[in-house]
Structures are given as C-alpha cells and as structure tokens.
Amino acid sequence: MQLFFEGVKSLMSAEILMLMVAGVIAGLTFGAIPGLSVTMAMVLFLPFTYSMDLNTSIAVLMALYIGGNSGGLISAILIGIPGTAASVGTIFDGYPMTKRGLGGKALGIGVLVSSLGTFFSIVIMIFLAPPVARMALKFGFFETFAIGLFSMTLVAGLAGKTMTKGIISALVGLSLTMVGMAPIDSAMRFTFGLNELSGGFNMLPVLVGIYAIPELIKAAKESRQIRYENKETNRMRGFGFTLREFIGQKWNMLRSGLIGVFIGILPGIGGATSNMLAYAAAKNSSKYPEKFGTGIIDGVVATETANNASIGGAMIPLLTLGIPGDTSTAILLGAFLIYGIQAGPLLFKANADVVYCIFAAMVIAAVMTVLIETFGMPGFVKLMTLPRQILLPVVIMFCMVGSFAANNRLFDCWILLPLGIVGYLLDAYGFPLPPLILGFVLGGMVETNLRRALQISHNNLLVFFQRPITAVFLAAALLVIAYNIYKTVRKSRMRTQKLN
Numbered sequence: 461m462q463l464f465f466e467g468v469k470s471l472m473s474a475e476i477l478m479l480m481v482a483g484v485i486a487g488l489t490f491g492a493i494p495g496l497s498v499t500m501a502m503v504l505f506l507p508f509t510y511s512m513d514l515n516t517s518i519a520v521l522m523a524l525y526i527g528g529n530s531g532g533l534i535s536a537i538l539i540g541i542p543g544t545a546a547s548v549g550t551i552f553d554g555y556p557m558t559k560r561g562l563g564g565k566a567l568g569i570g571v572l573v574s575s576l577g578t579f580f581s582i583v584i585m586i587f588l589a590p591p592v593a594r595m596a597l598k599f600g601f602f603e604t605f606a607i608g609l610f611s612m613t614l615v616a617g618l619a620g621k622t623m624t625k626g627i628i629s630a631l632v633g634l635s636l637t638m639v640g641m642a643p644i645d646s647a648m649r650f651t652f653g654l655n656e657l658s659g660g661f662n663m664l665p666v667l668v669g670i671y672a673i674p675e676l677i678k679a680a681k682e683s684r685q686i687r688y689e690n691k692e693t694n695r696m697r698g699f700g701f702t703l704r705e706f707i708g709q710k711w712n713m714l715r716s717g718l719i720g721v722f723i724g725i726l727p728g729i730g731g732a733t734s735n736m737l738a739y740a741a742a743k744n745s746s747k748y749p750e751k752f753g754t755g756i757i758d759g760v761v762a763t764e765t766a767n768n769a770s771i772g773g774a775m776i777p778l779l780t781l782g783i784p785g786d787t788s789t790a791i792l793l794g795a796f797l798i799y800g801i802q803a804g805p806l807l808f809k810a811n812a813d814v815v816y817c818i819f820a821a822m823v824i825a826a827v828m829t830v831l832i833e834t835f836g837m838p839g840f841v842k843l844m845t846l847p848r849q850i851l852l853p854v855v856i857m858f859c860m861v862g863s864f865a866a867n868n869r870l871f872d873c874w875i876l877l878p879l880g881i882v883g884y885l886l887d888a889y890g891f892p893l894p895p896l897i898l899g900f901v902l903g904g905m906v907e908t909n910l911r912r913a914l915q916i917s918h919n920n921l922l923v924f925f926q927r928p929i930t931a932v933f934l935a936a937a938l939l940v941i942a943y944n945i946y947k948t949v950r951k952s953r954m955r956t957q958k959l960n
Contacts, residue, residue: 673880724773
C-alpha cells in the first residue's frame with residue numbers, strides 16, 4: 461500500500477490533475493458521441509503525451525481510457541444510440557426509462573454503478589493480478605471457443621416473448637460475421653464481387669446502422685416534434701434513486717462486476733461482450749424477467765457495472781503478461797514501449813513505481829469521472845428538450861464520421877443505410893435486436909477459435925471434452941439449451957391447457 465500512496469503522491473500536482481480533468485472530459489466526449497470511441501481518443505491524444513514525463517503521460521492516457529468507457533452510457537440512455545460498443549446493453553432498459561420520463565434516474569444509477577465497477581476491477585487488479593493472470597494463461601483456443609458458445613446460448617434470455625424470432629435475429633447477426641475473408645484459410649465468402657466486403661463488416665457501422673438509423677426513421681415518420689421531457693430534471697436529488705433501490709441491486713452488481721473482470725481478462729473479447737452477458741445473466745436470474753426491456757434499473761446496473769469492470773480486467777494481462785486485453789490497452793502497451801518499459805512478469809519488480817502510478821491514476825480518473833458526470837447530469841438531461849428531428853441528424857453526422865474513421869473506408873458510411881433498414885424492419889415486425897448484436901459480437905470469435913482449435917487437434921473433437929475448462933463450459937451450454945427447450949415446451953403445454 462505504501463507504493464500505492466507514493467503513486468498517488470506523484471500525481472498530486474496542479475498541472476497533472478488539470479491534464480487528467482481535461483483527459484476525462486475528452487474521453488467522456490468521445491465515448492458519448494456515437495461513432496467516436498475511446499480508442500480513437502487515445503490514438504489522437506497519444507502524440508501529445510510524447511513531450512510529457514512518464515507519470516503525466518500515464519495519468520492522461522488512463523483518464524482518457526476510463527472517461528471514454530464511462531461516456532457511452534450518456535447517449536445510450538438519452539437517445540437510444542450506443543456511444544461505444546460496450547454500452548449497447550445499456551440501451552435495452554436505459555432508453556425505455558428515458559421515454560418514461562426517468563432519464564435522470566437512469567443516468568444517475570448508470571454513473572454510480574459504472575464508477576463502482578471500475579473501482580471493483582481496480583481492487584481485483586491490485587491484489588490479485590499475478591494469480592488471475594496465471595489462470596488466464598490456461599485459456600487457449602479451446603476454452604475461448606467454449607466460453608463463446610456458452611455465451612451464445614444466453615440468446616434465449618434476450619429473445620423476448622417469441623423464441624423463434626429471437627433465434628432468427630441472432631442468425632441475422634451471425635450471417636453478418638460470415639461476410640468477407642474467412643479466418644485461417646482466408647476464403648472469400650458472400651462478397652458478391654465487391655472488394656469492399658473482403659474485410660467484412662466493422663463493429664461500429666453495424667451498431668450505428670442497427671440502432672441509430674431506425675431511430676432517425678421513426679422520428680421522420682412523426683408529424684409532430686418528439687420530446688422526452690424528464691420529470692426529474694428540476695427535482696432530482698443526488699443520483700435520483702433511493703438507498704433501498706441501490707441495496708436491492710447488490711447481488712446484481714457483484715455478479716456483473718465478476719463477469720466484467722473475467723471477460724476483460726480474456727484478450728480480444730472486451731466490454732462489448734461483457735455488458736451483453738451481464739444483462740442476460742441478470743435477466744435469467746431475475747424474479748421478474750418479463751420487466752427487462754421495459755425500463756428497469758436492473759438492466760442498467762448489470763451492463764454498466766460489467767463494461768466498466770472490464771477496464772481493470774483488461775489491464776491485468778497487459779501488466780502481468782504484456783498481452784493487451786483490448787484495442788485501448790494495446791495503445792497503452794505502445795506508450796509503455798515508447799518510454800522503454802517492458803510490460804510483463806518482470807514489470808512488478810523492475811518498475812514497481814510505474815505499476816502503482818498506473819493504479820493511482822486509474823483511481824483518481826475514476827473519481828474524476830463520477831464527479832464530472834454527476835455535475836454534468838442536469839445538462840445531459842436537458843438534451844431531451846431538443847427536438848429529435850434536429851438532434852438525430854447531428855448524431856448521424858457524427859456516426860458517419862466515426863464509421864469512416866474506423867477503417868478510413870467510405871464504404872462503411874454507405875452500408876449504414878441498408879443496415880439501418882434491416883434494423884428498422886426487424887424492430888417493426890417484432891424481431892428483438894439484442895440477439896442480433898450478441899450473434900454479431902460473438903460469431904466471429906466463436907468461428908475463429910473453433911477453426912484454430914480443430915487445426916491444432918487435427919479435427920479431433922474428443923479433445924474438447926478432455927480439457928476440463930472447455931468441458932465445463934460445453935456442458936453448461938448444453939444444460940442451458942436443454943433448460944430453455946423444457947421451459948418452451950412447458951409454456952406451450954400450459955397455453956394448450958388454458959385453451960382447452
């Protein structure tokens with residue numbers, strides 16, 4: 461702990477704190493604007509850190525990282541468009557709360573639990589980083605495939621009232637991952653002769669197209685101005701919810717925090733998956749699953765706790781193994797190399813002061829983030845007084861800029877409209893969108909790791925059941941499928957009995 465307090469002391473200068481405040485605000489801005497991202501913010505601001513000393517550089521980058529991950533909840537809750545991929549799940553209940561006039565409450569609970577998720581992951585990172593990282597080393601292609609497959613079985617919890625429509629929606633998401641160059645053998649699939657499709661669909665255009673364009677179409681169909689006046693704007697105190705409501709979410713927060721840390725540790729998965737899994741887990745374990753998607757705080761708590769807990773989780777393999785957990789930590793790894801710091805097992809011995817400076821910067825940035833978001837909450841809520849016919853076109857403009865910037869391809873801007881039409885039609889005919897996003901997020905990961913595992917095992921399927929962790933997750937997936945089949949058959953029989 462002495463090293464930690466020394467790290468805090470090294471950051472306690474007016475200049476560093478002001479730069480961290482600026483970094484948090486910039487991160488929040490990039491996270492809140494659909495189409496932009498925390499990774500983009502870190503890439504843009506990284507050159508400005510070259511002239512800074514090591515501690516200042518670390519402080520600014522961590523402020524951008526933590527602020528950006530938290531900022532996505534603002535647009536997800538207020539306008540129903542995810543600011544970042546990690547905030548997709550927040551839409552499911554956060555946006556319905558806004559439409560019911562409870563946007564301030566949704567923001568309040570989201571801001572608080574996102575900061576708690578960050579603190580939870582930092583504590584685990586400080587005390588358990590080395591053993592947790594050693595455990596993560598046991599996860600290879602086989603284990604990652606099994607986790608992905610198990611996660612996909614949770615689509616049943618996101619399917620809504622009709623399981624058939626939920627599965628069809630998930631298959632649409634899976635089909636989008638099949639476009640372009642195949643993993644391992646690089647075969648071209650479903651490109652229809654278009655070179656632009658060889659790289660497949662990027663995450664950002666898919667999210668923007670599926671969620672942002674349908675909202676714009678809905679607003680354009682209305683003959684009057686649509687405003688979601690927030691009942692709590694003038695009388696909301698604190699975070700807008702009661703202590704009893706907060707205590708009632710304790711197990712939800714703990715479960716979601718653990719999911720976020722666990723998923724964050726696994727390289728290449730990240731917050732986009734953790735928030736969806738936490739939402740599905742919260743719904744499946746709830747006493748009132750039918751209320752999810754109608755605007756309850758349980759869904760917001762689950763997703764925001766998980767996606768921010770993945771921050772500390774992603775830092776664990778970076779610091780202990782030198783393996784970045786996501787694209788943002790990959791940028792941090794590059795920054796370490798610039799300063800001659802080698803992340804890995806020896807970092808805690810050779811550069812212990814740097815490690816605890818990182819821990820201290822993360823704690824300070826998390827505190828700054830929750831304070832800035834709290835004081836800025838009334839301003840965020842007032843955005844709902846703007847006519848959506850004015851607000852949404854501005855948002856779409858930022859979405860197009862972000863889509864282009866993701867890969868520097870104009871093609872990513874053109875595909876927004878057809879993807880938006882698909883999203884609008886699915887929504888209009890009662891097909892739930894969450895399974896589509898879950899299928900898209902997990903589909904590529906599952907296929908890639910399955911093909912790599914089969915390549916290593918020479919197509920021997922028995923190897924999957926000879927590895928303990930893989931076998932456990934595959935068995936869990938089968939149990940989930942069997943349970944959902946049983947539940948569906950039981951409901952069908954009950955309906956038949958009532959009719960008779």
